[in-house]
Amino acid sequence: MTIRIPVVEKILSANDRLAAENRAALDAAGVFSLNFMASPGAGKTSLIEQTVHALAGKLRIAVVDGDIATSLDADRAAAAGASQAVQINTGGDCHLDAVMLHEALPKVNLAGADLLIVENVGNLVCPASFALGTHKSVLIASIPEGDDKPYKYPSMYHGVEALVVNKIDLLPYVPFRMDFFRQGVEALNPGVITFPLSCRTGEGIEPWLNWVIQQVNLKRNL
């Protein structure tokens, strides 16, 4: 087992080097970028659909979709009106890494984009360990997953700059103690900006959209 640690460290530092290159390419093009992470089925693709659909007239949004298999998600992003949608299939890998994004970025016309959303593989563990070079990370939690997830997946909750709590329309039908959930979040990521919303009904989506626009504008004015 002693050989595992140095190998992992080497992979990580190569990853961080390429993440820095990705960031530089995005910065040079003036593109703001988000890394969407979540459990399978929490609503990453649905949030992309809603965001692209609502902001299509205001922002040119490119999407890079990571999945083990299929191009279902890139197809959904394109159908919702993303100006560009690129699929990465990881084969069996449980997360995106900076190498994969580095290979995908040349397929994106960055000059024709204001915002790049990268949809990571559905997983509450592995994606937290691999920086991609994106500007901010967003965790999409969802009500039916249950209120104990911050306690059980601390790295993911610790390392993000924004938290979306999706599927609030299901609150009447499942047990979910919002105060217990929030307590867990606060212990790991005090004051993290949080957007309770429903991609399905549209409830609560406006504050999220305003935050996205604000982030893009902040980037433009730098």
Add this chain to the structure above:
Amino acid sequence: MTIRIPVVEKILSANDRLAAENRAALDAAGVFSLNFMASPGAGKTSLIEQTVHALAGKLRIAVVDGDIATSLDADRAAAAGASQAVQINTGGDCHLDAVMLHEALPKVNLAGADLLIVENVGNLVCPASFALGTHKSVLIASIPEGDDKPYKYPSMYHGVEALVVNKIDLLPYVPFRMDFFRQGVEALNPGVITFPLSCRTGEGIEPWLNWVIQQVNLKRNL
């Protein structure tokens, strides 16, 4: 990157060796064992609670719970009436492996158990690659995760002996095309035995419980 493959192969073959040892220990004790795998929040722990609660008078059930952090799940299994509940904290690892189960098994009194349920880390990717030595694997899917999961996480759907579809009580509130889901399952795992149920309402739980009892009896009669 060329160094990655041999290292992974070595880890896997060591894993398979220990998985065989785990299986031998379970067989020697006449204990039937299940490996529960699922996304975070699909209902692994809830299904353990329901199963333990319903079968407590009929079977002596031991539970080994794997999580990144906390003993919340082992606590729930014990509270539901598991005769033994052992927690494994993986630190950051995204799956259980045979080594971890090998270290946990001596803490279980196998002579005092008929059934061992191992609850894997919530993850639809990594656990599929690591045999534990358990007799059968069960995937717990859930309605709010969405109907496209078999297509996006094929290894997991391919490698299990039983499929539970939990949270059917939420079918009226979320879009879920059961035929599309089933089509994806059939392509990967033709005819896999499937239990649509709701841990919350108890609907559909009987066929699942009967299957568990049947599996334990089949093992006893070998």
